[in-house]
Amino acid sequence: MRAAVSRLAPAKINLTLHVTGQREDGYHLLDSLVVFAEAGDLLTLRTGPGLSLDLIGPCAAALAPEPDNLVLRAARLTAAQGVAFTLDKQLPVASGMGGGSSDAAAALHLLAEARDLPLPGTEALMRLGADMPVCMAAPAPQRMRGLGERVDPVAGIPALWLLLVNPGQGLSTPAVFKAMTQRRNPAMPDALPDCPDAESLCAWLAGMRNDLQAPAIALMPQIEALLADIGAQNGCLLARMTGSGATCFGIFTDETAMRAAATALSAPGRFILPTRSLPSP
Structure with a gap:
């Protein structure tokens, strides 16, 4: 090398x-x-x-x-x-x-x-x-x-304008799993949809879940308020937590809406990252 x-x-x-x-x-x-x-x-x-x-x-x-x-x-x-x-x-x-x-x-x-x-x-x-x-x-x-x-690999997933927001606090993955009250939940459908755009994908995602979101909110209630703030921004199609938290994301209609939301949600101690996801080949 x-x-x-x-x-x-x-x-x-x-x-x-x-x-x-x-x-x-x-x-x-x-x-x-x-x-x-x-x-x-x-x-x-x-x-x-x-x-x-x-x-x-x-x-x-x-x-x-x-x-x-x-x-x-x-x-x-x-x-x-x-x-x-x-x-x-x-x-x-x-x-x-x-x-x-x-x-x-x-x-x-x-x-x-x-x-x-x-x-x-x-x-x-x-x-x-x-x-x-x-x-x-x-x-x-x-x-x-x-x-x-x-x-x-999953086909049919478009690039998404993503705003990632973390409240500035870490959250223990084992603690979130321990806080779960329901550990046996339905899986996603065997066949995932082929979505031509962010709007159709988010319409489908609205019927899916992050089963760790509720226990994470029980441990860190500000996640719920953060999700509400993201979801209230113009152009936000979906707001959800990723993984075991505490980072939340918003999927936006376009880059302009995403960057406007990033400015509106900026606050001391928060981590905010406007970015885009990589699509299916």
């Missing part, structure tokens, strides 16, 4: 997140429609002594005390040595956007391309987290099922 190489670790957005059951070992079964944003963290790989990770960027401080970042854990799966990573952390941690898993997936792809190291199998990926398989897939609409190990 003669020069530094970089890769975007895009934000992962759960347009739907249906919790369909719980196994005897406590792990939950999911059915989720996932898209990836054009924005996210940026991971750079260089030659260096041993295996190291430097953290920079506006959200790096939240990771600084963590000695075993997912990037390093992922790299150890490949027995990588002589590499130095720099993570420009743009996404808040514990925010429901799969940032850690997306960072780890970027590390594995960089190592595979720059060092010709093998990509780990699904079993090894799942030891790093349920979002790893979907983050390792192509950054296009995907359906993730089971514990997260079943990932299939």
